[in-house]
Amino acid sequence: xxxxxxxxxxxxxxxxxxxxxxxxxxxxxxxxxxxxxxxxxxxxxxxxxxxxxxxxxxxxxxxxxxxxxxxxxxxxxxxxxxxxxxxxxxxxxxxxxxxxxxxxxxxxxxxxxxxxxxxxxxxxxxxxxxxxxxxxxxxxxxxxxxxxxxxxxxxxxxxxxxxxxxxxxxxxxxxxxxxxxxxxxxxxxxxxxxxxxxxxxxxxxxxxxxxxxxxxxxxxxxxxxxxxxxxxxxxxxxxxxxxxxxxxxxxxxxxxxxxxxxxxxxxxxxxxxxxxxxxxxxxxxxxxxxxxxx
Amino acid sequence: xxxxxxxxxxxxxxxxxxxxxxxxxxxxxxxxxxxxxxxxxxxxxxxxxxxxxxxxxxxxxxxxxxxxxxxxxxxxxxxxxx
Ligand SMILES: Cc1ncc(C[n+]2csc(CCOP(=O)(O)OP(=O)(O)O)c2C)c(N)n1
Ligand code: SF4
Ligand code: SF4
Ligand code: SF4
Ligand SMILES: [Mg+2]
Numbered sequence: 001x002x003x004x005x006x007x008x009x010x011x012x013x014x015x016x017x018x019x020x021x022x023x024x025x026x027x028x029x030x031x032x033x034x035x036x037x038x039x040x041x042x043x044x045x046x047x048x049x050x051x052x053x054x055x056x057x058x059x060x061x062x063x064x065x066x067x068x069x070x071x072x073x074x075x076x077x078x079x080x081x082x083x084x085x086x087x088x089x090x091x092x093x094x095x096x097x098x099x100x101x102x103x104x105x106x107x108x109x110x111x112x113x114x115x116x117x118x119x120x121x122x123x124x125x126x127x128x129x130x131x132x133x134x135x136x137x138x139x140x141x142x143x144x145x146x147x148x149x150x151x152x153x154x155x156x157x158x159x160x161x162x163x164x165x166x167x168x169x170x171x172x173x174x175x176x177x178x179x180x181x182x183x184x185x186x187x188x189x190x191x192x193x194x195x196x197x198x199x200x201x202x203x204x205x206x207x208x209x210x211x212x213x214x215x216x217x218x219x220x221x222x223x224x225x226x227x228x229x230x231x232x233x234x235x236x237x238x239x240x241x242x243x244x245x246x247x248x249x250x251x252x253x254x255x256x257x258x259x260x261x262x263x264x265x266x267x268x269x270x271x272x273x274x275x276x277x278x279x280x281x282x283x284x285x286x287x288x289x290x291x292x293x294x
Numbered sequence: 295x296x297x298x299x300x301x302x303x304x305x306x307x308x309x310x311x312x313x314x315x316x317x318x319x320x321x322x323x324x325x326x327x328x329x330x331x332x333x334x335x336x337x338x339x340x341x342x343x344x345x346x347x348x349x350x351x352x353x354x355x356x357x358x359x360x361x362x363x364x365x366x367x368x369x370x371x372x373x374x375x376x
Binding site for chain 1: 304305357
């Protein structure tokens, strides 16, 4: 088994909600990165993890930056460090709103320029910090404060947008699998250039489930195929263990949906569409694994 | 005094206060049932369970993840009297 460093880089305790899976994930991201890093954080719940000025729970350097500028800020930092011959790891830890909507152009630019950094999007599938408004990453049928009847549009496929930049490394992860996340961050940081990790982070108040179910909900996302764990290194796709198991035997989607109050209003038709999207995504992955198209 | 040009926060333990006061239920471990697998510490978002598996009640928010994930059902969430 992988040895996880005992060192904690988030000091007890944060102002995040009880049961926050983004906090849980960040613990392992920081353990994998080690102390020689700088975290770039746009406006999002991560600033709640940091705490309020002039004190912070973060025992590593953090740079807070405007929404649209996270990847641009990281680009400048990385360029300056590399010019000085310094190896400091530059990691963006941004929400889904700040990634798939607001920060997308700076993110695309940084990947196109080959910036040496790791961009992690923790996806709680809405604008959590301001009270759960719909984002491009909110799934079909989910209630948010701006989609009180359930979202009528499907989730944006940010991974395929990033894949189009042909980065050396891109992976998905989920807070319920911290060891898988730790290994992926470690792998990403061992490679040069722009790396992307898309991390599913179930949010108890936002998704409307009890805090103790945070890990259970994350596991069900993977077991139902709603979230697929994989990594792509220099173009070569590998499906991660928990999703390989899910591809053989899947838990019915309803098990995942019924745990969350945000899917209270979902229609039969929307459920079928979610199921079709899962089937399509898994079929595409199975096809590529069987016959790599290189 | 020289003017500070950058708003800088300093790292301190308890930056957000003693978050243990948020708790309505506290985790209580039954040592007879516990097999020291460490899963509770792995999944605690707050790192409030140390490597010796002791819960730091000054900071534990009482989310209940540890109890939900314990494979031995060794942790019970008990209502706080206060
Ligand atoms: C330009 C700008 N617009 C709006 C806001 C208000 N705002 C702060 S955090 C936030 C939500 C961010 O959502 P996401 O990126 O998904 O992160 P999360 O809060 O869910 O962790 C918003 C809308 C802001 N700070 N700056
Ligand atoms: S709203 Fe969700 S993501 Fe934000 S701090 Fe709370 S649990 Fe974490
Ligand atoms: S998860 Fe349960 S069995 Fe494992 S160490 Fe914690 S209390 Fe003990
Ligand atoms: S109740 Fe939550 S915060 Fe407290 S020890 Fe268990 S997992 Fe950690
Ligand atoms: Mg979000």
